[in-house]
Each structure stands twice: as C-alpha cells, then as structure tokens.
Amino acid sequence: MSARSLAVLASLSLAACVAPQPPVPRTSAATLEAARANADDGSAWAQECADWDEWDKRAQPFRVYGDTYHVGTCGISAVLVAGPEGHVLIDSGTRNGARVVLSNIRTLGFQPQNLRGVLTSHEHFDHVGGLWWVHQNTGAPIYTSPEALEVIESGEEHPEDPQFGMHDPMHPVPRAVVSAITPGTPIGIAELTFTPVATPGHTPGALTWQWESCEAGYCKSVVYADSLSAISADKYRFTDHPDYVQAFRDGLARLAALDCDILLTPHPSASGMRDKVLASDWQSGMTCAAYAADRLAVLEERLAMEAAQ
Secondary structure, three states, X not given: OOHHHHHHHHHHHHHOOOOOOOOOOXXXXXXXXXXXXXXXXXHHHHHHOOOOOOOOOOOOOEEEEOOEEEOOOOOOOOEEEOOOOOEEEEOOOOOOHHHHHHHHHHHOOOOHHHEEXXXXXXXXXXXXXXXXXXXXHHOOOEEEOHHHHHHHHXXXXXXXXXXXXXXXXXXXXXXXXXXXXXXXXXEEEOOEEEEEEEOOOOOOOOEEEEEEEEEOOEEEEEEEOOOOOOOOOOXXXXXXXXXXXXXXXXXXXXXXXXXXXXXXXXXXXXXXHHHHHHOOOOOOOOOHHHHHHHHHHHHHHHHHHHHHO
C-alpha cells in the first residue's frame, strides 16, 4: 500500500475519533466589544517571546487593530479576523501549534466553531500543518491557491517547491473542504472581505492577504505578507528556473505596491513584530515596500552567488 493511501486511511480513522461539534450561536456585538476591550495589547506576547522563537511555544493572543487579532505562537503567526457573522483564520501553525491557536481563540472570548473559513499563506508544515486539526474541531472550510491545493489535500510537498524533499508529510485534508481561490479577486466570508495576492517564491502557491480593519471610525489596510525567502534544498538552483524567478519578482512587485498600513508576516520576526509591539505602533518599522525590497535583495544575492559558482 502506498504512503499516500496509508495517510488517507489514518485520516479517516482519526476523523472518526473527533466528536461532531454542536451548532454555536453567532457572535454578539457585546462579545466583539468585550474582546476588543479586554484583549492584551501584545505586551504579554513580547515579554514571553524572543525574536525567531520556537514555533510551538505557547503565547498569549493579542489585538492588532480593530477586530484583527494575533492568535499564533511565539514563533509562528496565525491571525484571526472576527465578525458578527463568523470569523476567519489565516494559517493554522504546525500540527501542535494549532492547539495553541484554537485555545487562543477561546481566550479572546470567541468560539472556534464560529470560524467560517481558514486562509493560507504558503504550503509548508510550519504554517498549514495544523489545518486538518483546525477543520476537525471547527468544520471551517479552507481557501488556498491552486498550486497549494494539491499539497494540502495530499500532505505531500509540491515538486516545484525549492525546498522539495526537506520536509516530512503533513496530515492530508479532505479535498471536499479545500477550495482554490483566484489571486487578485476578493473573496467574501461571513461578510468579511479579503484580497488574495499571488506572491510565489518561497513556495509555488504562496499567497499574501489584504483586508481592512476598523476601530473608532478609522479603517486601516492590514497585509499578511508571505515569507518570500529564497531558501531551498542544497541542490536547488534558482538560476535554473528563470520563469519561477520572474514570478518571484512579480509577486514582490505586487506586494510593494499594496496599500499597507499594518504589515504582518507568517514568521513574526520577519517583519519586526516584537519591535512594533514594544513601540506601541503597528505602523512603525518595516513596511510592505521595505519588506519586499529586503526580500528582493536576498533573492538577488542568491542569484549572484549561484552565478559565481
């Protein structure tokens, strides 16, 4: 029997052990207001977490702006956008990190069963390895890029991923609950609107997400920009894949051009999240344009190194 067949059988077996979730009432205005008022401002997270901290290290959730919250661990981001008709989660963290994510959602006063959708950044286990667990405990459908869909369904890496062969398989997610979106076309989930932006490079199916969060009558554009690091397996050469490199550059250009008041990233330290929290200013430090320029510089350095070999 193939490894994939065994994984599917394991999925069905484990699914049978998860109790069905009862219906949960919609989130009241009072619950939303209480979460905004009572959520930590990030101070606890900054005290508990160091730069480039452990991926599964438990940390307190906190409010970023409006109804946007960080519910991830010290080393891996997961973002919750809350609304009266339901909530949307971006990324799950690892399989173990997903437990922290669901616990943090409850800590804020929300019910994970009110998740109406889960969005993905890029298709690596440290960011989407917990999707199966999140779906099993919430029933929320998953929205991803066309390139990442097969990876999430099978649990196996994309053969065109620069890091192909470096990671263990993820728990496969049933195809029936995963949908491919069209980059550039906004999607509405529970009366919340998100715009997916294709930013391939770190992986073929990497996405950046943009949405608007408001408080006290002021709205800001929040961008969850993908990792965009030119990291690969030892034998991979970006220079051998010119079309992939061009797509990488195009995605960086799209990111640099975004309306971007608040920048968040799957690895918090990639965008200096801790510094922003300590400064009590989410618009301080690295911007989307600066982040894109930094990632482009790293890519160009990698290409120059390969050319010199």
